[in-house]
Amino acid sequence: MSRVQNTLIESVRKVVGWVPERWLPGGTPDPLIGRHGAVGTQLAQLDGPQKVRGAARFAAEVPLEGLCYAALVNSPVTRGRITRLDTAAAEAAPGVLLVLTYRNMPRLGLVPLMGVTNLGAVGNSALPILQDDQIRYNGQVMALVLAETQQQADHAARLIDLSVDTAPALSDFQAAKPEARTPASILVERNEQSAGDAEAALRQAAFSTDATYTTPGHNHAAIELHGVTAHWTGNRLVLHDATQAVAPTAAALAKLFGLRREDVRVLSPFVGGGFGAKGFWDHQVLAVAAARMVDRPVRLMLSREAVFRMVGGRSPTEQRVAIGADAEGRFTALIHTGYSVMPPYSASPEQYTLGTRSLYRAQSYRFGQKHLDLDIVPNTFMRAPGESVGSFAVESAVDELAHAMDIDPVELRLRNEPETHPLTGTPFSQRALATAWRQGADRFGWDARSTMPRARRDGEWLLGMGCAAGNFPYVRMPSGALRIRLTRDGQATLSTSAQDMGMGTATVQTQHAADRLGLPLDAITFEMGDSDLPAAPVAGGSSQTVSIAAAIAAAASKLTVELLRLAGNASPLAGLRAGEVRLAEGGLVCIEDPTRRETYGDILTRAGRDEISVTETGAPPLEIFKYAMLSHSANFCEVRVSDVTGELRVTRLLGVFDVGTILNPRMAVSQLRGGMIMGLGMALSEEVLFDERSGRIMNPGLADYHIPAHLDVPEIDVTWTGIPDPRSPLGARGIGEIGITGVAAAIANAVFNATGKRLRDLPLTLDRLIGAEGA
């Protein structure tokens, strides 16, 4: 987050800008783009049958001889010091093997925070884990109890007698604002950026809007709770984990416990939902330490409440968006600033202004975020951190301006589409948001919208339509390694430590590998979720698909070179170089003269080999500095609002996505629709109720923290432009997070169209609709 980082990244950008295109990854488009092969088909998830039969084994289900069970005691106060921690009754309770507190916990260092300057790091919290008597947030672990059964552990945990000397805590968002910090950078971007005098331009603008938007905290609620099974044999550790970061977790544990990296194995073949939550938190460290102390395997699964208290969520935000426009609706000023919570010990800056920076062309800009230090469980990444809540603010503001100017909100957006990145002038690798708008307006029946609010009704129900854009950057992680092992019978096994949180990574990469290697689908085995495999980076930032794709492409190139070497002079391929052949139909084929070809089996047989194996790492993701690479969406929404009670029902949603090549339509629809449902929850009901006096979360469970239930979810239509990105592997960009962006704004805008009431605070509840002033 430093100034040094800004300088460094800006110089990389500059240098990469000078480098000729063809030298960079993506400079020559991936030859698989546009090929009709296994990629693009509706292959069902390969592990579907296993999951349906209950045969897929999750981290907290692994059976082990001598397994014992852990329960945790969490702090009921926010700040203070433990004055008394009497564990005698717990230790004497039936079945108890160990009570772990700061007194007997092994002394461990801090876990390095993940971040752009330390890509290998995986920590979500830089606070000490059971190392001293200090309480730093409400819910912090005070003790772990280990017993023969889960029930005994839970029972004994209740017998621990804890007294605390309470200290004043920072828990009030508004009160913390005067002390806000201004970080130098937000992820890879310089934080404060401006062009021209945006405030002056705003004052002089023919039309303008300037308002404050707030979003509450959100908590993670993946169906699978965080769970681990930890197992030591001598100095070797095996951790069955539910994680989005298999290899980085193994590396972090090795470092923390002073082990050799090869002596730590993290296994995570299935994860029941990640969304940013399944990172490295205190529970892994506690289970590993406890297992070592009792020399038995340990199972630790968090309760739903503990997930709310010990695994951070999305920060609340307070954002200002101001837009000035000339008489034609061209933006003359665009300002997006605000506050969110990010204590120095957390890793996620909730980058709500980043999406806005590339969304529209304007004559002047001002962007910047401020961080508040509160004593909270470290806030963390949650599906589209930043863009999800940032798009609510900016896309509500655009709607406000459109209404003030009496311009159709789609039209206003089209008038401000940028040609190149608005701040840097960098060309977009591919951007067809305008196409998405037109496609969506047509498909949704946008014509039926009345420009006047409160104009359409059905009895007491007011009807309205709204729209909003969403965007999300393309990210490809550096240094993902992958191995291809090809056997004489024409079977290929691809191996990487990467992680599948349910989205279908193994399925899509099997499709990809079939095309890349010229083999049928059933000749491919894709292995992942094991830190003993070549190390893949964390699955985050919607980056995993393209990161693995780049590694497969790199490994396939290396394989080509090795195969040509093995083929030797007796082969029909003799004398050809790697660039002159392609992998097709189970072997190598000369591009110029396709009659010159040989199968993998024949090459290996002649060379007297059973198999060939190569490991390679994807090229560094320099394309992200040469081009502005982002996905976009055009969201449309229809609502009904009772004019009497304010009850709000979303009746229709449409998302049109411009996200590059769709690798598997069936899974893409599900991924994008899932994101939109999360956006619906954000708009209608999700809200962490935080007691600002005590610093305690008041609704730590699904009975009070309302995620959408089936009956809340309307018909959701999902479609896409389908235009490949010429600069990315397979022409794809990630699609894991874009779905949530823009949805809340589309709903709020539809509510305005229905009722004439502008709600700038989420969630959009019925009393706010009846109470709110008409705009």
Next chain:
Amino acid sequence: MTDFLRPATVEDALALMAAGGVVPLAGGTDLYPATQRRALPGLVLDVTGLPGLCGITTGPAGLRIGAATTWTALARATLPPALAALQQAAVEVGGIQIQNAGTIGGNLCNASPAADGVPPLLVLDTEVELVGHRGIRRLPLSQFLTGPRQTARQADELLTALHIPASALSGQSHFRKLGARAYLVISIAMVAVRLDLQAGRISHAALAVGACSATACRLPQVESALTGAPAAEAPALIRDADVAAALSPLDDLRATAAYRSGAAAELLRRSVATLCQPVPA
């Protein structure tokens, strides 16, 4: 487990309760979440095995509902139209799992201001039956509920049954609940209305509102305004100001006070309108 008691007779149950420190447990759907823990603390006495606590019986004096009767059992029973409101409430308490486990007695003893069972029982002039080692006593539901999460039940007493007098079994009733979403939600306001109609006029009206005051309550002033009125004009006779005067709602996270009392009046108008609709031939 030693801290779980499941007596087979009411006498045994009372003897255990007399020792003190025993918490009755029915469906556990209030008790368990309220502990905020994985296990229930202290001595727990399961009332669902007690004879006479489950089920609905009719007699000359009226109707008796066992305290441990579940919402599902209530919803599925064949009951007079005066209990329609109670049955409509039964299918809106939580989801199916909650309705299968949760009981009407638990709903009353827990005494949440937002308990959906209370308004439908108030319009039925319900009396509760409490049994303790000192004997049996009966009191009107409105006196049983003394405040938010407070009842007239002594620590050593059990709620055994609800009695609905025969006089209150006339007419038809209706229930409406309003929350921040369509289903699976805590009420912001809910109402029950029971009307007797004779020759197109209201001969008797009972109206109750929940979640808008410390305990749910009847609205005598609105009731008398309706009595004698022609059915077609009835909804318009429910005035916001009269409803507001009878309530004392809170501003809280679910809604503002003003929103609540306005919503309650609207829900009453809708329920009255539903009941006053001419029945299609």
